[in-house]
Amino acid sequence: MSRKTYANAIRDCIAEEMRRDNRVFVMGEDVAEQGGIFGCTKGLIDEFGKERVRNSPISEAGLVGLGVGAACAGQRPIVELMYMDFTYCAMDQILNQAAKTRYVFGGIPVLPLVIRGQQGIGRGNAATHSQSVETIFMHIPGLKVICPSNGADAAGLLRTAIRDDNPIMFFEHKALYSVKFDVPDDPNYMVPFGKANIVREGTDVTIVATLLFVSRAIEAAAELEKIGISAEVIDPRTLVPLDIDTVITSVKKTGRLVVAHEAHKTAGWGAELASQVVEGAFKYLDAAPIRLGSKACPLPFNLALESAVVPSVKDIIDAAKAVCYK
C-alpha cells in the first residue's frame, strides 16, 4: 500500500498497463511533455516515447474517432479528454460509433477503448468546464460508465477499464486529484465493474453517492450519527453496470433512500436509481426517496454561486432527516 494522490494513482496505473501490454497507448491534448493539464500522464513520455504518448491537436471528434479506429484495428487506446465537458465536441464518435460498433456489426468486433478525463466543481471553471456529465452516457446502450471516488478505486477501476474489451467512459473528479489515498501496490489490483462499495454501514437511511459526493455523504453521515440517525453510505463506483442489488438490499434494511450527486437533478442518474429502488423494494420503503443534484442551471463561475447550485453536506443531512421524519 502506498500513500499517493488520486492523480498519481491514475498515472501509475496507466504506466503499469503500458508496461504490461504494448497495445496500450495514450493520446490527448497536452498529454506528452506537459503530462496532462492535471498531471495524469506526467513522465509517461520519458518511459514510453512520443509514439505511445501522443499529443493531439485540439480536435476532440477526431481524437475520439481515431481512438475508435485504432481500437477496431486491435490497439487499446486511452483517450484523455482534458475536461469531460468536451465529450460534447465528440458526441457522434462516442454515442453513434463507439457505443454501437459491436452491436451493429453483428457482435464480431471488440472495442477496447477508454475515454477518460475529469469533470465537476471545485475550481470555479464556469458553465462549460465544471459540469458533471456522466448521466448522459448511461442513457446510451453500449458504454460502461465509471466514477471512482478515491485513489484505490481510481487505480483498480482504471485497470479493469483498460483490460476490458468494451468502450469505457471513465469520469475522474478534478477536486479529488490532489487528495492522497492508500493505493494498493499490486500492479494487477483490479476493482470489478458492477460491484458497489458499502463505504459505511448504517441502519436508518441509505445514502448513495459517487465521485466527490462520497466524501460529502460520509461527512453527512458523521453529523447524522450525532443526532441518532445511522446512515449507510453506498458508492456504486460504476453506473453502467449498476449494482442495484446492493442498494436494494440496503434499502430493505433501512427503509429510506437519499441519492446525492453533482450531476443535474433533472433526469440525473439519481432518478434512475431511485426508480429502480422503488420498483425493487417499494413495500420496504418508509418514505419517498429523495434525490439531490445540481439545480437546473448552468454552473456559474463565482465560487459562492457554484456552491449554491450544487447540493451541500447540509442538504444531504436535511434530506436524511426528512426521510427519517426528524
Added chain:
Amino acid sequence: MIPKEREEWIYKTMNQIRYFELKAQQLFEENKLRGSVHLYAGEEAIAATVCSLLRDEDYITSTHRGHGHCIAKGAQLDRAMAELMGKATGYCKGRSGSMHIADFTKGNLGANAIVGAGVPIAAGAALASKLRGEDRVAVTFFGDGASNEGAVHEAMNMASNWKLPVIFVCENNGFGISVPTWQSTSVKDISIRGTAYNIPGYTVDGNDVYAIYEVVKEAIRRAQAGEGPTLIECKTYRHLGHWTGDPQIYRTREEVESWKKNNDPINNMRAKLLAAKTFTKKQLDAIEAAAQAEADAAAEFAINSPEPDPTHVMDDVFYVAEEERV
C-alpha cells in the same frame, strides 16, 4: 498499366456491384426489402479499382452508400443481400440493414450511416498500423457531402501531422441528397482541400478505372513509405436516386440518361478492354452473366433465409468475457 488478371477482377467486381444494386432496387420496388437503401450504381469504378490494390489486411471504412465498397473488399453477395433484408444470415444478423455492413476479417471496418464518421475511424486504423510498424494501409471512402463535416477535417489534419498511412477517397457524385455540390461546398474541386492539410490532392474521372488506378497506386506507395496521407477526389455520378424511394426532383431524366449513355464506368472499361483486345466480347459477356447470376442467387438466398430470433435482440451490446458468462 493494370495487369490483366486485375483488370478482369475489376471488371467482374464492377458487374457484381451493378447487378447487386439493381437487384436491391427491384426487391425494394417489390416490397421485399425495406429501409434506407442507398445504391452505388454508376460509381462502381471507384470501389472496385481502389480495392483491387488492397490486401485483406488493409483497412477500409465506408459510407451509407456502402454496398460497393463492401463487395469490392470481399463481402459475399448473399450475406450482404441477407443483411439488406434484415435476415439472420446477414453480416450483422439482421440488426443493421443496408448502412452498417462490416466484415472485420476482410479489413472492412464498416459502412457508416453517419456522414463522414468513418473518416477518423480509418485514420485510427492507420494509426494502429503505424504503431505496430506494419505496412497495412487504410482507405476511407466518403462523399462530397461528407467533405463538409468537421470530423473529416479534424482527421485529415491529424493524419497529415502524424503521417498516417491513410488514403482519403472522396466520391463526388455531384449531390448531397438533393443539394448540388456547388451550392454546399466552397471549392469546385474538393481535392484542393489537400493543400490545407499539406497533403497531395488529386481529382480524377471517377468513372475511369485506369485514371483511378494510377493515383491510388501512388497513394499506397506514399502511405507505405511513411510519407503520409493522400486525398483523391473521384468525380462520378449516381444513376439512381439518393435512396431507393427518391423522387429525384433536383435533376432531369435527360441528365441521368446522358451520364448512363456517355460516361458509365462499366461501359468505359468494356470499350477499352475490347479496343485493346485484352478480352473478347464473349469473355466479357460471360463475366457479366456470371455477376448477374450471382446477384440473383444472393436475392434467393436472402429471401429464403430465416428471420432473426427476437430472443437474442440484447446479445452483443457488450462483449462479455468467457469467464463472466452466465
